[in-house]
């Protein structure tokens with residue numbers, strides 16, 4: 371399998387090069403030259419596999435330049451850090467199913483992809499004799515998943531900027547209590563936007579970037595998408611086994627469009643009619659819902675909600691879907707993205723709007739509905755949802771079709787968002803073991819000024 375850019379500007383490259391490239395060098399996003407498919411016989415064999423063995427089969431369709439034994443080993447190590455034997459178990463909750471994606475080390479779904487990506491980076495750097503300094507800014511969640519993805523890894527240092535005292539206490543502790551020698555937490559005296567601007571400016575300095583072999587770990591890396599395709603298929607197999615139906619719908623709490631794009635790839639991969647509806651659930655930041663329902667893709671201003679990992683206006687993975695919407699026409703995709711860069715909006719023909727509505731259903735969920743969903747699911751089923759998951763459940767229940775099972779993706783453990791949960795059900799969610807006593811563990815964090823020079827100096831001194 372080889373990879374090309376959504377904007378058509380690079381010659382096909384193998385998977386390992388695509389992983390190291392991250393963003394395509396022509397400014398586009400990397401995609402396989404064709405999306406793989408499997409038949410019913412293959413699916414029948416897959417039903418008997420563990421999560422890890424299924425992951426091996428699925429990833430092998432996309433990765434042809436890592437030897438099979440090495441790939442299998444990378445997968446085993448990536449999911450050994452999860453605290454559930456099924457890795458991503460599916461549980462029944464009343465009229466729907468919950469796909470629990472939060473059993474990884476930081477209790478959020480990003481671990482599924484970032485544990486794998488960290489291991490792939492280390493493997494490739496070891497093999498090719500390279501090194502990498504990962505630099506990123508976080509508003510909370512991605513930073514800790516990225517840190518856990520590469521802690522203690524050889525040939526990799528990681529520098530994560532977070533706004534000093536502006537992330538939740540649990541999020542701060544999840545990052546700063548990782549004291550491996552290759553992990554550097556930088557608390558900047560400023561906002562998340564300041565952090566992002568600093569990171570962007572440093573990446574734009576090509577000489578500095580090359581000298582320190584700077585790498586990014588954001589959601590546009592293809593390895594993250596492909597690792598997420600696995601759990602859609604795993605959930606499809608479990609639920610279709612259980613209810614004896616072949617069509618399953620999914621509801622996905624969406625921010626950067628990475629997770630739901632993985633669902634799109636999974637639907638193309640399985641035999642037609644296996645995955646039915648993909649419900650794109652948004653919070654009050656409803657850009658993508660307006661896109662699906664009205665064909666209007668225009669950037670608004672970000673509002674803060676109780677599901678902060680979805681407080682996003684421009685969805686960084688959207689371009690991947692656009693490429694398929696435009697029938698794999700890279701020129702049209704490039705022109706559309708260039709025009710979007712200038713005007714902040716995209717318009718779609720009637721025919722394309724019809725296609726979008728075939729591909730997705732969508733619903734935007736208000737703050738009130740989110741809290742009410744947490745409350746009612748707890749009251750009716752004794753199950754505690756985190757606010758991101760609640761957005762997906764509310765939209766999923768609204769779009770449910772008679773007789774078709776609805777799987778709602780649960781993207782975070784409720785204890786990570788205790789305040790919102792307490793508001794809904796009156797008590798704090800139960801603390802999982804990994805978070806107990808976090809505040810008593812040794813921590814390491816550098817507080818620095820929010821300017822480019824201070825961060826550059828720090829990287830100069832500590833880069834590998």
Ligand SMILES: *Cc1c(COP(=O)(O)O)cnc(C)c1O
Nearest residue numbers: 624625626627628629679781782
């Ligand atoms: C990142 C994140 C999301 C959104 O996922 P995307 O791939 O960006 O659409 C949803 N919920 C939680 C808890 C997250 O951390």
